[in-house]
Amino acid sequence: MHFRIEHEGDINFIHPVGNFDGSRDCEQLQTLITEIAASGCHKVVFSFSLTNWINSCGVGKLIAAKFAIDKINGRFVICDLDDRNMSVINTLRLDQIFEIHDSLQEAVEALKEDSFSGIRP
Numbered sequence: 001m002h003f004r005i006e007h008e009g010d011i012n013f014i015h016p017v018g019n020f021d022g023s024r025d026c027e028q029l030q031t032l033i034t035e036i037a038a039s040g041c042h043k044v045v046f047s048f049s050l051t052n053w054i055n056s057c058g059v060g061k062l063i064a065a066k067f068a069i070d071k072i073n074g075r076f077v078i079c080d081l082d083d084r085n086m087s088v089i090n091t092l093r094l095d096q097i098f099e100i101h102d103s104l105q106e107a108v109e110a111l112k113e114d115s116f117s118g119i120r121p
Contacts, residue, residue: 001016001017001018001019001021001023001026002017002028003016003017005032008108010043011041011043011045011108011111012043012044013045014029015051016029016046016050016058017051018051018052019052019054019055019058020051020061020062021053021054021057022056022058022061023057026057026058029065030061030064030065033065033068033069037068037069037071037072037074042072043074045077045104045108045111046062046065046076047078047079047080047104047107048078049079049104053084053085053088062078062098063094063097066097075099075111076099077098077107077110078100078107079100079101079103079104080102080104
């Protein structure tokens with residue numbers, strides 16, 4: 001697993017590629033989040049479009065990333081979850097803490113408008 005990183009304006013895009021399983025390669029995520037926090041560009045879209053599946057260790061890394069961005073008053077959204085990965089998120093009730101969008105386009109529009117109307121912990 002590795003991450004494809006992109007930037008557009010004040011938005012950072014993180015695309016995990018492969019299996020998001022919290023493996024040793026996933027430690028790179030903590031470094032990426034630290035760099036984003038230091039950059040002053042605190043909007044993050046975490047897209048699962050290139051991800052095969054996520055397991056509980058990957059979920060733990062995802063939660064840690066979200067809370068790190070929340071800590072700096074940033075905004076962390078996820079998108080492009082297929083049915084299997086969305087089932088994991090729903091089963092763990094993480095849909096209560098994550099801002100989730102169906103597509104990358106929808107996530108970007110929400111960040112540009114800063115129009116999240118759901119629960120923000």
